[in-house]
Amino acid sequence: MTPLSLSDTDPVELAVDAIVVGLHSTNGAGANGSAPLLAPGAESVAVAFEGRLAETLALLGATGTVGEVTKLATLGTVSAPVIAAVGLGPVPEDGPTPSETLRRAAASAVRALAGSAKVALALPAPDSHEEDAGSLRAIAEGALLGTYRFAGYRTKPQPGRRDPVTSVSVHVSDAADKTAKAEAKRAAVVTAAVARTRDWINTAPNELRPPTFATQVAQAAADAGLEVDVMDEKALKKGGYGGILAVGMGSEAPPRLVTISYAPKGATTKVALVGKGITFDTGGYAVKPAQGMWEMKSDMSGAAAIASVMVALAALKPKVAVRAYLPMAENMISGSSYRPGDVVTMYGGKRVEVLNPDAEGRMILADAIVRAQEDSPDYLLETSTLTGGQVIALGKRVAGVMGEDALCARVRAAGERVGEPAWPMPIPDEVRKGMDSDVADISQVNSGMDRAGHMLQGGAFLREFVTEALPWAHIDIAGPSYHSGEPTGYWTKGGTGVPVRLLLDLIEDIAANG
Numbered sequence: 001m002t003p004l005s006l007s008d009t010d011p012v013e014l015a016v017d018a019i020v021v022g023l024h025s026t027n028g029a030g031a032n033g034s035a036p037l038l039a040p041g042a043e044s045v046a047v048a049f050e051g052r053l054a055e056t057l058a059l060l061g062a063t064g065t066v067g068e069v070t071k072l073a074t075l076g077t078v079s080a081p082v083i084a085a086v087g088l089g090p091v092p093e094d095g096p097t098p099s100e101t102l103r104r105a106a107a108s109a110v111r112a113l114a115g116s117a118k119v120a121l122a123l124p125a126p127d128s129h130e131e132d133a134g135s136l137r138a139i140a141e142g143a144l145l146g147t148y149r150f151a152g153y154r155t156k157p158q159p160g161r162r163d164p165v166t167s168v169s170v171h172v173s174d175a176a177d178k179t180a181k182a183e184a185k186r187a188a189v190v191t192a193a194v195a196r197t198r199d200w201i202n203t204a205p206n207e208l209r210p211p212t213f214a215t216q217v218a219q220a221a222a223d224a225g226l227e228v229d230v231m232d233e234k235a236l237k238k239g240g241y242g243g244i245l246a247v248g249m250g251s252e253a254p255p256r257l258v259t260i261s262y263a264p265k266g267a268t269t270k271v272a273l274v275g276k277g278i279t280f281d282t283g284g285y286a287v288k289p290a291q292g293m294w295e296m297k298s299d300m301s302g303a304a305a306i307a308s309v310m311v312a313l314a315a316l317k318p319k320v321a322v323r324a325y326l327p328m329a330e331n332m333i334s335g336s337s338y339r340p341g342d343v344v345t346m347y348g349g350k351r352v353e354v355l356n357p358d359a360e361g362r363m364i365l366a367d368a369i370v371r372a373q374e375d376s377p378d379y380l381l382e383t384s385t386l387t388g389g390q391v392i393a394l395g396k397r398v399a400g401v402m403g404e405d406a407l408c409a410r411v412r413a414a415g416e417r418v419g420e421p422a423w424p425m426p427i428p429d430e431v432r433k434g435m436d437s438d439v440a441d442i443s444q445v446n447s448g449m450d451r452a453g454h455m456l457q458g459g460a461f462l463r464e465f466v467t468e469a470l471p472w473a474h475i476d477i478a479g480p481s482y483h484s485g486e487p488t489g490y491w492t493k494g495g496t497g498v499p500v501r502l503l504l505d506l507i508e509d510i511a512a513n514g
């Protein structure tokens with residue numbers, strides 16, 4: 001990971017390759033539209049430009065809209081050879097610039113500066129005061145995420161491709177301040193978790209089948225000092241994990257169930273995390289269309305996010321016990337695949353009628369959820385790329401949340417705090433009713449194969465496996481876990497790392513407030 005430092009040296013004196021300043025847009029009507037305004041943090045740089053920096057940037061076409069980056073050669077006015085002005089949108093009416101704006105802007109600036117080694121950010125006053133700690137967190141996270149790049153598999157370097165920035169410093173009023181230092185350290189841990197998640201998602205699916213994924217996750221967790229257990233297919237058979245086996249045994253690469261424990265001394269609250277680890281989803285005998293099927297290499301995003309969250313917890317050390325349950329399988333087509341019409345006895349004994357082998361996520365998750373509850377958690381959080389219906393309903397940025405109302409509200413609040421929006425969705429009775437099976441306890445999807453309320457069917461199915469009194473939430477990340485478009489803000493092409501930051505924030509919230 002790229003190193004991040006704090007600096008309270010005047011940015012004009014820094015021997016870096018580029019300084020990033022913020023630029024607000026204004027609604028003022030000038031001849032060329034509106035003149036942008038330099039954001040706090042840029043004062044000394046503005047003085048070095050004899051008060052003509054904003055004007056010069058405007059001449060270059062800068063308007064201050066969020067994410068816009070305008071580069072300028074400094075020609076000796078300050079030590080750094082380049083200034084990059086990043087748009088921060090309108091001047092905030094009261095309070096600081098929104099964290100998410102800062103996070104995206106810092107990332108956009110750092111990405112635009114690829115090819116430079118050292119970059120310093122002089123963005124709106126991340127002060128050590130409590131109310132500004134959020135700004136520092138956002139700038140540091142954004143800057144580090146802006147340096148992310150998946151190594152890939154090219155045998156030759158791409159001509160003209162510039163390397164990511166190699167070190168970042170963030171300007172603060174007091175670099176020795178404890179809160180500021182803690183925020184910088186936290187940002188390094190959190191963004192490393194996001195990067196690890198992205199790397200796993202972006203790994204080609206032939207390189208990351210369940211046994212390999214399990215080994216890599218176990219290694220990462222063990223390196224972090226966490227306790228790990230890996231169940232192989234034999235152990236799963238012996239244990240009666242019917243859902244994981246039904247999906248996983250269609251592949252030559254057999255399924256796994258990985259358990260990771262973080263148990264700090266003195267913790268009283270217990271959180272269970274469950275994540276979908278389908279290393280590739282062909283759809284099985286409900287085979288998906290070829291076009292776009294490759295993106296189903298991201299169907300393990302939930303498990304990747306949770307494994308990375310566990311590694312981060314070992315460094316952040318919140319006082320709460322957390323255990324992760326990660327079922328891993330490859331949904332393939334073969335002579336041993338499960339088929340429509342099958343009845344599967346799940347872990348815990350419930351019987352499920354399979355109607356669509358492409359609804360494999362809920363099969364492996366139900367087993368893991370039942371297993372998780374044997375350890376009597378106080379909360380259960382599950383995340384998965386569960387349904388295409390989530391993407392239709394909420395799009396590519398906002399996750400869907402179903403479960404117990406109060407916990408769903410906390411998931412939503414955490415998502416709002418970190419810029420990973422997650423929106424509560426209902427589980428209507430009629431959706432559940434539509435999943436009544438003629439032959440088993442429940443059908444895996446609507447028994448008439450009606451796709452209405454597709455995302456909600458996923459929630460209804462999983463709820464069947466949760467004890468009534470347990471606060472639980474299912475976070476469907478089918479859309480936001482993977483970004484297919486051009487890089488934007490701190491999102492690069494490919495895995496996004498959603499909902500790593502949401503989960504870490506929520507776990508810290510649970511550690512602090514129960």
Ligand code: BES
Nearest residue numbers: 356358359360385386387388389445478
């Ligand atoms: N992995 C998919 C869901 C998905 C779709 C994730 C798009 C990311 C992007 C899941 O296993 C699946 O295929 N779900 C089916 C459910 C259906 C068969 C009830 C779907 O969404 O069509």
Ligand code: ZN
Nearest residue numbers: 281358359360
């Ligand atoms: Zn599927």
Ligand code: ZN
Nearest residue numbers: 278281299361
């Ligand atoms: Zn799937």
